[in-house]
Structure formats: structure tokens, C-alpha cells
Amino acid sequence: IRSRGGQCIPVCVDHENPSEVEALFERINNEQDGRLDILVNNAYKGVERLLSVTGKPFWEDDPDVFDEINNVGLRNHYYCSVYAARLMVPRKQGLIVFISSAGGLRYLFNVAYGVGKAACDRMAADTAFELRKQNIASIAIWPGPVETEVIQASENGARFRKMVKEFGKAESTEYAGRIIVHLAQNPSVMQYSGKIVTTVDYGTTYGIVDKDGEYPSNMRWIGRYLRYVPGLSWLSDWIPGFVKIPFWLLHQASNKF
Template sequence: MAAKSLAGRIALVTGGTRGIGKGIAIELGAAGALVYVTGRTMKSSNGKGGSLEETAEAIRSRGGECVPVQVDHEKSEEVEALFERIAKEQDGRLDILVNNAYKGVEPLLAASGKAFWEVEPSLFDDINNVGLRNHYYCSVYAARLMVPRKQGLIVIISSPGGMRYLFNVAYGVGKAACDRMAADTATELKKYNVASLSLWPGAVLTDTIQASDNGAGFKKTLEKYGKPETAEFAGRIIAHLAQNPSIMQYTGKIVLTADYGETYGIVDTDGTPAVNIRSFSFLFRQVSALSWLSGWMPNFLKLPHWLWHQASNKF
């Protein structure tokens, strides 16, 4: 991908003060897009990081442009005002929306290892008011800017938890709904040349998980994945998607960062490819009796998507 391949594009990354959102915002800015980044904290006051100012500084250090906007994505009026601001400042233009905002990490970590009935039902709202409902609101407002121009890309950050049980019930329900949202919005947007897709990053050991006192269970789960992806890798994938002339072949689909990276030769920040959870090498590592076979399996041998899908609960 050529440097500044997204020059002139307007992007919005929600929840970009830390983790995957921050990594995505940095890479889109480095690729030349003007990046609006949202978060609840403008300036860090606790010394633990995670602020809009820090993300903006990281983007600018890579030669990018950033507009940090303080937004509480649980408040629909603030979300609407965000898109009104973008429309006013950019003459009604928005090229890329990355639905990444997610409030439920800490409640999710605190509930780790507990059955759904052992946790207050409000956990569902903690996880999905921002991690699902807000994505719908943002997609609506983004589409209103993209459809008249007949171009645009909407990405919803999801995970394999949308296909099989992962972490807990509320998490899986939310991710399955995210995947369905991407598919159904794509159905209605396709004729307007606007793409909508669900992106599954691999295991990413974010700062929040590493710093949390409740993160032990998550860390143990992530260790099974082998080498984690950096937060920036998903950003590299989205930057490429946004300038891919074949983008519409991905609309409505789930895109694995590792799959896409292999197809287009995109590597992580350390110069190595991401671990592909469809590869037989990875799958054999998950079964202790077969783990010895892992080293014998070339990475290009992967479980077909149609067969992998049979592992879900769908008929």
C-alpha cells in the first residue's frame, strides 16, 4: 500500500483512546486520512493513559491529521451532534466509519468465569448499549452522509464470539448481532456503492486487559492464540480495505484480519504475518493430544469457511 493512500479521505473511529481503536486511528492517519476520533476522556489525569490527546499526538507523530472529539456513546444526542459536526466541517462528507466504541471491557473482565445468572442482568446493557446499540446509531448517521455521494465504508469491530461461545452470554449475543448488522446494512447499502462489513481481529492483548486485576482469565484465553496481533494491525487492514477497488466483494461479510492480510501481503508492525485461527497449525495447537502436529502443518493449510461455520450453532 502506497504511503498516504487515503489522502483526502475523512474517517471516524469511535472509541479511539486506547486498544484496537487507537491502533486503527493511528494507521488511518498515517495512511493520509483526516481522522475524527472519539472517546470519553480528552486529557488523561490518572497517569494511566487512554486519552484523546494522546491518540491525537500519536497520529500527528506519524504525519497524520486528527480531530479529537469527546463523546459519550451511551448518549444518543452526543452521537447525533458528532455527525452533525462532521457534516458541517467536511461539507457533508464521511468516507470511513469504524464502529469500535466499547464500554464493557471492565464489567466483562469482572464477570469472567461466572455463569450468566450469577451476574446482574445489567451486564447486558453495560456491554451492548455502546458495543451494539451505538453502532447502529452511528451506522445510520454515517449512511446518511455516504449514500448521497455513493461511496463509503462502514466497519464494525467484532470477534469469533459472534459464532461460538466466548467469554460470556452477553458478549456473544452482542457480537453475533454486530455481524448480522453488518450483513443486513450491506444488503440495503450495496446499490449505493457503500460497503459494510464485520472485522474480526485476532487476539489482541490490549492495555486494559494487561492492567486489569480481573484480566487473568482473558489472558489465559488469549495465550492459546499464540503471538497476539498488535492494535495497529487491524488499522492496516482497514486502510487497505478503504482503497481496495474490489471492496464490494467484501461487503456484508465477516473479514478476518489474518485472512485479509495473507491475501494482500499485509504484515504486522514486527514484519511478521498474523496468526490465522483457521489454519490447521493453529487448530492443532488447541488440542493437547494433537499439538505435536502443529509444527508440521504449513500455515497455508486452513479450514474452509463453510466447514468452520458448521462449528456454530446454526443449522
């Protein structure tokens, strides 16, 4: 951050401890004259646990996996959003982001993960509803597969890395950040408030590439799914990148009625 001309103030916070979270926002209030422009809810715990239990039925695992994953990855997001909104509302501007995933739409990894991500999407929608008159945007962002440092180094991450290779080109850890920066500067950001924004779709709309100068693979690209259809896998290489599953059809994957 500093090498790019920004100012970085690292703060050690236990996001399972509400009093430490509250103290963080009190510090921001005091040191930044009450100004907070962006909150990115991306704190997470239990990645190693998640990778180690993937594929195991929920009744065979210890139920504390739910708290290990969602105390930080969901409950904490609510606390942070409350304290952030208290700083943003008086100024009538701000952006709150929830880093979520397609696991909130369809089964992915395990039950605790899917419940947490679906709840993040709902939290973005409902906070947006209450914040709209305050001119504050609240958005859920779905990155595609991301090669984080933990995934690259973890033995349990081998299965995930294999999945990423089959999926196509993974995102760098920087790509979602580029999307968020653009959203914060976008005069039309309120049109996205309360919605799910996929990184690659937003990136292609506004010409935002990853740090290697290319677009990551799009989860909606039809060619990706043809690879798993017997007798049709050869067609995937001939499907243009712009041929994608429409959002209305994607939504049907979560139809609960």
C-alpha cells in the same frame, strides 16, 4: 496520527447518549462539508466487567451486564451507522466497518458478549444489503486476540493473556487499522460488503503485516487446535501456517438447525 502526517481531531463523546452521537455527526457534516469516508464502529464499554464475570453463568450475574456491554457495543453502532449513511449516500461512496469477533459464531466470555457480536455481524450484512445500490460497503471485521492497553494493564486480563499465549501471536492494536485502510483503498471492496473479514486472512491475501513485520496467528490454523488434542499436540509444530480450517466448515460451528 499527526506524527505520520495525518490530521487528528479528537472529540469527547458519550456513546451511551444518542444526542451526543447525533451532534458528533452534525459536526462532521458542518466541518467536513458533508464528507465522511469511513466509519469504524469500535466503541465499547464494559471490558473490565466482561473480564471479571467470564466463566460465571448468566443467571448468577446481574442482568444489567447486557446493557453495560451492548448499549455502546451494539445499540450505539446502529445509531452511528444511520448518521454515517446519511452523509455517505448523497456522495455514493463510503465504508462502514463493525469490529466484531468469533464470539458471534461460538460461545466466548459470556452470553451478553456473544449476543452483541452476533448482532454486529448481522447488522453488517443487512446494512450492506440496503447500501449496495448506493455503492457503500458495510463489513464486519474479526481480529484475532488483540493485546490492548486495557488487557495489558488489567489484573482481570491475566486469564486473557494466558489464552493469547496459548493461541500464538496476538495482534497489535494497529493491525486492524491497517486492514481497514487497505479495504478503503481497495477497488474491489464491494466484493467484501456484507461479509465477515478476518484480519489475518485478508492481510495474508494482500501482504499486510503487523507493525513488527510479521503476520499474527490465524484463528483458522489447524495446528492451533491440535495443541489441545491428547496425543497429537506434538504435531502442531509441524503443521504449515497455510493449512487452515475452511470457512464452510467454520460456519458449521454456528449451525442452528
